[in-house]
Amino acid sequence: MASTLTLTAEHKCFGGAQRHYTHRSTVLNCDMRFAVYLPPAALEGTPVPVLYWLSGLTCTDENFTQKAGAQRVAAELGLAVVAPDTSPRGDAVPDDDNYDLGKGAGFYINATKAPWNEHYRMYDYVLDELPALVTDNLPVTGNCAIAGHSMGGHGALVLALRNPERFRSVSAFSPICHPARCPWGEKAFTAYLGDNPQLWESYDAVLLMKATDAKIPALIDQGTDDDFLDNQLHTDSLSEAVEATGFPADIRYQEGYDHSYFFIATFIEDHLRFHHRHLVSDSALGG
Amino acid sequence: MASTLTLTAEHKCFGGAQRHYTHRSTVLNCDMRFAVYLPPAALEGTPVPVLYWLSGLTCTDENFTQKAGAQRVAAELGLAVVAPDTSPRGDAVPDDDNYDLGKGAGFYINATKAPWNEHYRMYDYVLDELPALVTDNLPVTGNCAIAGHSMGGHGALVLALRNPERFRSVSAFSPICHPARCPWGEKAFTAYLGDNPQLWESYDAVLLMKATDAKIPALIDQGTDDDFLDNQLHTDSLSEAVEATGFPADIRYQEGYDHSYFFIATFIEDHLRFHHRHLVSDSALGG
Numbered sequence: 157m158a159s160t161l162t163l164t165a166e167h168k169c170f171g172g173a174q175r176h177y178t179h180r181s182t183v184l185n186c187d188m189r190f191a192v193y194l195p196p197a198a199l200e201g202t203p204v205p206v207l208y209w210l211s212g213l214t215c216t217d218e219n220f221t222q223k224a225g226a227q228r229v230a231a232e233l234g235l236a237v238v239a240p241d242t243s244p245r246g247d248a249v250p251d252d253d254n255y256d257l258g259k260g261a262g263f264y265i266n267a268t269k270a271p272w273n274e275h276y277r278m279y280d281y282v283l284d285e286l287p288a289l290v291t292d293n294l295p296v297t298g299n300c301a302i303a304g305h306s307m308g309g310h311g312a313l314v315l316a317l318r319n320p321e322r323f324r325s326v327s328a329f330s331p332i333c334h335p336a337r338c339p340w341g342e343k344a345f346t347a348y349l350g351d352n353p354q355l356w357e358s359y360d361a362v363l364l365m366k367a368t369d370a371k372i373p374a375l376i377d378q379g380t381d382d383d384f385l386d387n388q389l390h391t392d393s394l395s396e397a398v399e400a401t402g403f404p405a406d407i408r409y410q411e412g413y414d415h416s417y418f419f420i421a422t423f424i425e426d427h428l429r430f431h432h433r434h435l436v437s438d439s440a441l442g443g
Numbered sequence: 444m445a446s447t448l449t450l451t452a453e454h455k456c457f458g459g460a461q462r463h464y465t466h467r468s469t470v471l472n473c474d475m476r477f478a479v480y481l482p483p484a485a486l487e488g489t490p491v492p493v494l495y496w497l498s499g500l501t502c503t504d505e506n507f508t509q510k511a512g513a514q515r516v517a518a519e520l521g522l523a524v525v526a527p528d529t530s531p532r533g534d535a536v537p538d539d540d541n542y543d544l545g546k547g548a549g550f551y552i553n554a555t556k557a558p559w560n561e562h563y564r565m566y567d568y569v570l571d572e573l574p575a576l577v578t579d580n581l582p583v584t585g586n587c588a589i590a591g592h593s594m595g596g597h598g599a600l601v602l603a604l605r606n607p608e609r610f611r612s613v614s615a616f617s618p619i620c621h622p623a624r625c626p627w628g629e630k631a632f633t634a635y636l637g638d639n640p641q642l643w644e645s646y647d648a649v650l651l652m653k654a655t656d657a658k659i660p661a662l663i664d665q666g667t668d669d670d671f672l673d674n675q676l677h678t679d680s681l682s683e684a685v686e687a688t689g690f691p692a693d694i695r696y697q698e699g700y701d702h703s704y705f706f707i708a709t710f711i712e713d714h715l716r717f718h719h720r721h722l723v724s725d726s727a728l729g730g
Contacts, residue, residue: 167701167703167705168666168699168700168701168706168707168709169705169706169708169709170703170708170709171709174705188467216645222509222510222704223509223510225512225708226706227516227705227709228708228709269454298610379455381455412456413455414454416454417509418454418455418456418514419454419455419456421456421457421512421514422455422456422457422458422514422515423513
């Protein structure tokens with residue numbers, strides 16, 4: 157049963173409401189916070205579809221909310237945007253001294269190894285517990301899409317590829333496409349999952365795409381001046397998987413853009429309009 | 444003579460460049476940083492007009508740059524936007540334990556009292572030294588406008604009222620309209636200026652407006668749910684001054700909005716288009 161939400165802040169923004177909530181997470185075994193933008197239509201009583209946004213390493217629920225400038229177009233289109241935190245939080249939650257493991261680095265997976273497995277279950281949290289809370293407590297429809305940045309782009313692609321019936325569309329900025337084969341992913345997967353190739357594959361977008369017949373409309377933006385492109389993101393491997401499988405993904409290389417929120421702000425409107433088209437259509441691509 | 448600029452960061456954003464510079468400030472007697480957004484037109488060789496943005500208490504050059512979402516419309520209109528820091532900085536600069544005095548709280552005035560007067564000369568910095576640096580080093584025209592938020596709204600109004608020949612237009616979000624008569628202003632003016640009524644008047648928008656014949660187009664947005672409205676901002680006093688003097692100011696009360704950047708993001712497009720109209724016209728209102 158979903159727990160209750162506590163509203164901690166609300167700001168009027170483009171006629172809608174930028175809200176911050178806290179709640180007890182059963183899945184993560186700690187208190188959590190998330191941000192949600194409700195467009196004017198939702199406040200006026202019309203349930204709206206939801207875009208879930210997954211943030212990158214070191215982020216909280218606030219980065220996207222403050223820096224992406226998404227509220228303007230979300231207000232116009234009538235889209236709710238939910239931004240969860242990037243890991244479990246609190247003094248009881250194990251952590252690591254580095255930015256790429258532990259708090260702020262949940263990688264949207266269910267950890268199986270101690271000491272992480274008591275709290276780090278962000279896959280289940282984002283797929284099940286958070287949407288149940290949102291649906292039970294806020295004026296939204298059942299139609300969902302998912303997007304994210306970097307580690308969150310990885311999370312969005314993995315969640316969509318494994319649950320195509322749940323998301324009408326997926327998009328990502330600068331996603332970690334192939335975490336089973338990059339330093340960030342190898343470190344996190346080793347800590348959280350141990351030496352288990354099947355589990356690693358289940359959280360790797362490139363490997364999942366090659367293994368599934370599921371199709372879901374996808375939009376990916378990648379800056380050509382991104383410092384992490386060559387070593388961490390492996391967009392080329394995702395392009396190969398898209399080509400090999402006929403997956404309906406549009407991968408766009410954006411000349412001169414980097415890994416920052418200035419890049420996201422520039423193209424977030426395209427992503428919101430992309431998701432909106434699929435969220436309001438009568439059926440999903442494969443339906 | 445203007446010192447040189449050191450580029451510390453650059454991010455492509457809406458086809459233009461969000462840059463951060465550091466430089467030695469002679470006026471402030473310390474190293475300073477500022478942010479500037481250059482629209483695509485400027486990068487392609489066409490000098491563009493400049494909007495100076497002054498931020499509020501506790502802010503740096505980053506808040507507006509990251510949170511206001513101004514780059515989209517600045518890119519479209521061909522406007523450069525310069526955001527200075529809100530006070531002198533560095534270990535040698537005196538400070539106070541509270542957020543509303545010392546670092547982050549320069550109030551855009553020239554301090555006359557020790558220990559503040561060796562560094563806290565933000566009025567001269569924003570009026571003279573910074574524009575000289577910008578004009579000497581970046582592809583901009585001589586046409587300027589000025590805007591700001593809260594303490595920065597006070598700064599923008601004061602600078603424009605005292606220098607109508609320098610700015611084509613002025614705008615503010617939630618400005619401290621009457622600092623000589625509110626707790627924030629009384630505290631800062633007492634510390635920085637001492638007991639000197641003439642100096643206080645020279646930095647108070649309400650008093651300046653009543654004392655000048657100068658006219659400059661002004662746009663002011665004030666949220667009705669702003670926690671500081673009753674005690675600190677005194678927008679009603681500015682409205683009375685506008686009415687008494689026929690000053691060409693449009694003061695808009697925005698229902699339900701607060702003091703945050705979510706409010707600024709909602710209406711920044713209006714402000715940029717307002718300034719652009721005056722920046723590209725053949726003459727200033729009184730010309």
